[in-house]
Amino acid sequence: MTVATGTLLLSSIFGLAFPFVVAQLLDSVNHAGSAGSLNRRALILTCIFLAQAAFTFVHSYMLATIGEHIVYDLRIRLYDKLQSLSLDFFANRRLGELVSRLTNDVTQMRNVLTSQFASFLSQTISLLGAMGIVLYINPRLTFFILAIVPAMIAAAVILGSRIENGSKRVQDELAGSVVVAEEALQGIRVVKGFGREEFEAGRFAAAAQGALQSSVRQAVYNSLFGSLIMFLCFASIGAIMWYAGREALAGRLSLAMITGFLMYSVIIATSLSGLAGWYGQMRAAMGGIQRVFQILDLKPSVRDSAGAVRMPAVQGRIRFEHVSFCYLPGQPVLRGIDLEIQAGETLALVGPSGAGKSTLLNLIPRFYDPTSGTVRMDAMDLRSVTQSSLRAQLAIVPQETILFGGTIRENIVYGRLDATDSEVVAAAKQAHAHEFIMALPGKYLTPIGGHGVRLSGGQRQRIAVARAILRNARILLLDEATNSLDSESEKLVQDALSDLMRGRTTVVIAHRLSTVRSADRIAVMDSGAIAELGSHQELMRLDGIYRRFHAMQFRHDSR
Secondary structure, three states, rough: OOHHHHHHHHHHHHHHHHHHHHHHHHHHHHHOOOHHHHHOOOOOHHHHHHHHHHHHHHHHHHHHHHHHHHHHHHHHHHHHHHHHHHHHHOOOOOOHHHHHHHHHHHHHHHHHHHHHHHHHHHHHHHHHHHHHHHHHHHHHHHHHHOOOOEEEEEHHHHHHHHHHHHHHHHHHHHHHHHHHHHHHHHHHHHHHHOHHHHHHHHHHHHHHHHHHHHHHHHHHHHHHHHHHHHHHHHHHHHHHHHHHHHHHHOOOOOOOHHHHHHHHHHHHHHHHEEOOOOOOHHHHHHHHHHHHHHHOOOOOOOOOOOOOOOOOOOOOOOOEEEEEEEOOOEEEEEEEEEEEOOOOOOEEOOOOOOOOOOHHHHHOOOOOOOOOOEEEEEEEEHHHHHHHHHOOOOOEEEOOOOOOOOOOOHHHHHOOOOOOOOHHHHHHHHOOOOOHHHHHOHHHOOOHHHHHHHOHHHHHHHHHHHHHHHOOOOEEEOOOOOOOOHHHHHHHHHHHHHHHHEEEEEEEEOOHHHHOOOOOEEEEOOOOOOEEEEEHHHHHHHOHHHHHHHHHHHHHHHH
């Protein structure tokens, strides 16, 4: 940055010397009797051009490189911040909006840190230097230049806020259009299945139309600002030419002096115009910059306490003590849960939709913290340990299988990044996935496409199980892992899960009661509380909610 600033300073100084040498050159034409003086000054002028070009290259390259590295660092910081934020942040925002902040908004920062910074520094140096020189040459003529400064400041103040607000609207509208596109492309199967291509094209066009209208309004303010500044600058030059002509007619100024003064006046006018333009661009960029720092300034709702310790290897006993939870104030989802899960026990959570099963499960990895009460693992309060060490004890198989773009092997080793090929194969065999993997063209190195679209639902779920097996965690969390599969795929996945659950503390959510009969205990949840708790046989004898659910599913399955 020091080198870039120094070369920019030298480049601007050489630029300021140019009008002075031109004036001297013209003066030598008027008074010199030979071409020697003219040749010397022409050579000096050429050297000035070469030096200015060299220094301009250095500072332009340096500033561009610095700016790109700063933007890179900023983008990494922003992404790291997104990764650190809690699930409640993502529940209230759409993916396309966040992607827009990582791309469009950070690009605004790049412009500010490179071309706009160089422009500001260069124009400031040129303005101050030229102002000092013209004051020395003719203080009276300087008045015509200074007269436009208040008008330029007034224009900047009046239009600057409109430019900034307009830029923020443009960024918001662009983010909205990215959201629409991202949702439609992510759900392209549904779009095509329902024949909604034209509808989605219309939705995107409407979102893009909003961005267009905001951009047009922004262009009006930018154009008005630029035109006004240009008029003021050229008006001041016109006034200088009029006054300088009168001074020349009176014999108080020479033609060479007028030429040099006019050239410095052009530098001043250009610098003022450039600074005004820089101000307008800065106000426009502030909209995107604010959107970036809105995220960087956020604090995760779930974070490690100041004295958090690393959780040692656990046996797997989990206890909920008077646990209540609300997503929104005054709307409890869990109410006074008291529950203990023994190490190595399999506990099933069943109940109607909205009963709080997934919420209770999400408290174990600390995706959320209880509104009141305590969750313990081996007697340790989860809020007293680091999140990373806690989640190292867990393996999760969600209902909606999340696979990443890449190969099958890369998705399996996501469970443990240092796993060997033999360990990956062993996990796939245990998950009943090895056979179909070996039938694929690239075997374990087969690309699976975005979200695993090239695989069936059962295949994706078995890869997720293999990932959890490779994790080899003491505690296993299953969130309706077989609910959306056909009977054949469900049996294969269920067999894989049975092997995985052996000897581990397992909490499983299931709507199909046939999949949880073998659980050590079943907790029946209703309206955020545990209504019944016991084994399958014990709950059937109670003749309560579980037995009614079982009877309803049995009648449905028998049809």
